[in-house]
Amino acid sequence: MAESPNPSAFKRRPPRPAGGASLKLCVVSDLHLGWAGVGRETGFHREFLHDLSSMPDVDLLVLNGGINGRGLETYPLVQDELIAKLKCHSYYVSGASEAQTPETLQKYFEISGRPLDGVLFLRGIRMVFLGTSTFGHEVPIDPARVERLSRALAEDSSTTIIFHPLPLADSVCHSWDYLGRTPGEQPFNTRVPDAQPIRDILQGHPEVKLWVSGHTRAKHSEVDRFGNGTTRLEEQCLHVSVCNLGNKSPSPEGRFILVEQDRVIVRTRNFLRREWIEEQTYELPGKTTLSPRI
Numbered sequence: 001m002a003e004s005p006n007p008s009a010f011k012r013r014p015p016r017p018a019g020g021a022s023l024k025l026c027v028v029s030d031l032h033l034g035w036a037g038v039g040r041e042t043g044f045h046r047e048f049l050h051d052l053s054s055m056p057d058v059d060l061l062v063l064n065g066g067i068n069g070r071g072l073e074t075y076p077l078v079q080d081e082l083i084a085k086l087k088c089h090s091y092y093v094s095g096a097s098e099a100q101t102p103e104t105l106q107k108y109f110e111i112s113g114r115p116l117d118g119v120l121f122l123r124g125i126r127m128v129f130l131g132t133s134t135f136g137h138e139v140p141i142d143p144a145r146v147e148r149l150s151r152a153l154a155e156d157s158s159t160t161i162i163f164h165p166l167p168l169a170d171s172v173c174h175s176w177d178y179l180g181r182t183p184g185e186q187p188f189n190t191r192v193p194d195a196q197p198i199r200d201i202l203q204g205h206p207e208v209k210l211w212v213s214g215h216t217r218a219k220h221s222e223v224d225r226f227g228n229g230t231t232r233l234e235e236q237c238l239h240v241s242v243c244n245l246g247n248k249s250p251s252p253e254g255r256f257i258l259v260e261q262d263r264v265i266v267r268t269r270n271f272l273r274r275e276w277i278e279e280q281t282y283e284l285p286g287k288t289t290l291s292p293r294i
Contacts, residue, residue, distance in 0.1 A: 021260065023123050023290060026058050026088075026269075028254040029165070029214025030066035030244030032097060033081060034074030041081055042069065043246025044271055048254065049085055051271040058088045059122055064214045064242055065095020065132060065165025068104065075107050083111070091120065094131030095165035095215060096139065105133060117145060119152055124291035125259050126158040126207075132165045137188040139166055146197050153205045159259065159288040160208045167213040168195035171232050171239040173224045174216040182225075190216045199234070206236045209264050209284055210257065214242045219251050220268050220280050231266070231282060238284055240266055253277070259290050 028048060036042045052058065068078050083090070092112040099105045116131040128149065132139050153160065167175040168191065175191035192198070202208050220243050223229050230241040243251040252272035258265040268280035
């Protein structure tokens with residue numbers, strides 16, 4: 001795959017190493033545990049767990065949708081082979097595979113203990129989690145939920161990161177209108193369609209720094225046929241896609257987000273080689289609301 005073009009609106013590499021005073025988040029997406037058959041783990045699940053266990057300073061792991069594989073029958077893998085083995089705090093977001101049927105969505109609620117949407121504050125940083133309640137490639141967000149998002153952001157001006165399993169339309173790789181522009185060709189549109197109301201909200205809230213998504217199955221270095229990579233800066237908000245660890249051409253990579261006093265850094269980790277991919281490091285400079293560690 002071609003390398004993502006260097007976005008000129010933000011710095012590709014941080015000018016200095018990440019500092020010690022930071023909030024550190026790990027984000028993985030689309031593990032699809034058991035997708036290859038009942039009782040079989042898929043992709044780079046074990047390598048990810050092994051590498052993560054060597055990082056005691058991760059404040060929160062975000063499982064950004066698509067964690068379960070085939071349905072109710074593979075949820076035990078999620079519980080026994082993933083959640084039970086984690087040594088850090090985690091937040092499990094519902095993706096399309098979790099919402100495949102009403103029964104699989106209900107099982108997600110039972111296992112995760114999370115609502116569809118949630119807000120969490122860590123050290124002065126607000127994280128907004130928007131789950132998916134519908135199965136599909138193009139999944140709109142109900143207007144009532146968009147309005148709740150607007151009200152939640154209006155309550156506080158803290159530095160904010162939004163997690164949603166799907167990217168907004170026309171933002172990152174594979175979120176563009178393939179079906180309209182190249183009818184009958186693959187891949188399918190993979191996105192939140194009719195996303196302008198959400199964009200209007202984001203533009204009115206400069207404290208929102210990241211929209212983090214998955215589901216597109218793109219490698220982090222991938223560029224789609226329209227020339228779009230897995231990151232895109234719109235106004236002050238960086239849209240970041242997290243590639244899949246399992247299911248159909250898995251990648252051994254995930255993203256790490258470091259929030260410091262004067263910037264937000266997105267780093268890319270290869271869990272198989274246990275090393276950082278420095279050319280996939282991004283920085284958003286600017287003061288944040290990070291509070292000191294107590």
